[in-house]
Amino acid sequence: MNNIYEEKQNSSIMAIIVFLVIAFVLIVALVSNYFEYGIATFTQEDGMAFLMMAVIFILLFIFFKNLKIVITNEFVQFGFGVFKKKVRKGEIKNVSIKKFEFKNYWGYGIRFGRFDKSWGYIAGNNMGVLLELENKKFYFTTDNPEQIVDLIKQNLM
Numbered sequence: 001m002n003n004i005y006e007e008k009q010n011s012s013i014m015a016i017i018v019f020l021v022i023a024f025v026l027i028v029a030l031v032s033n034y035f036e037y038g039i040a041t042f043t044q045e046d047g048m049a050f051l052m053m054a055v056i057f058i059l060l061f062i063f064f065k066n067l068k069i070v071i072t073n074e075f076v077q078f079g080f081g082v083f084k085k086k087v088r089k090g091e092i093k094n095v096s097i098k099k100f101e102f103k104n105y106w107g108y109g110i111r112f113g114r115f116d117k118s119w120g121y122i123a124g125n126n127m128g129v130l131l132e133l134e135n136k137k138f139y140f141t142t143d144n145p146e147q148i149v150d151l152i153k154q155n156l157m
Contacts, residue, residue, distance in 0.1 A: 005071040005151050009123045009143060011064060011108060019064075023057050064109050067123035069142060071151050076131070078121050078140040083110055085121070085138060087131060087156075094132040095152045097145040100125055113139065 063081030070077045077086040100122065105111040111120045118130060118137035128141040129148050142148055 003070055003072055004155065005069070005148065007069040007142060007144065007148075009067045009069070009141060011066060011123045019057075019061060026053065026057075067121055067140065069140060069148070071148065071155070073155050076148075076152060076156060078138075080109065080121065080123075085119070087133065087138065089156045091133050092131055092152060092157050093134060095149050095157070096130050096132075097149055098128055098130040098139060100128050100141055113137075 063083060065080075067078065067080055068084075073089070075086050075088045076092075077084055079085055101115075102125070104113045104115045105120045105122055106114070108122045108124075111122055112118075113120055116130075116137060116139075118139045120128075121138070121140040122128075124141050126141055126143065127145045128139050129145050129152075131138045131152075
């Protein structure tokens, strides 16, 4: 099965900055606790907890670094790392271009829209595509919304 469209959209610089600030705050909290109470209070469990937290943060950063969009003659797939959604031919009832609204999704990554009740896959502050299925809606940001809407209408509806 050949891809008729593929896009990799890097996450917003704001999302990356927020991620790095949270990681920095956690590290500062751990280090300040270590210096305040001394080495005697830093247990092996503390070290393991810090290591697990670091691994989780690294994996989240890798998974949510870019949003990948793939369109074939059989499906459209979009998502971050292993967190992907595949919508098959015939499932899409309507497709449209929609501007990203921060007040609806309250952030980046995989979010639930407060107002439109859609699942959003958000990598940036730009335009996106809204897919309406029978009982669900999905939204993803893209650099080429017109092209994606045209391809979906031609090949998947």
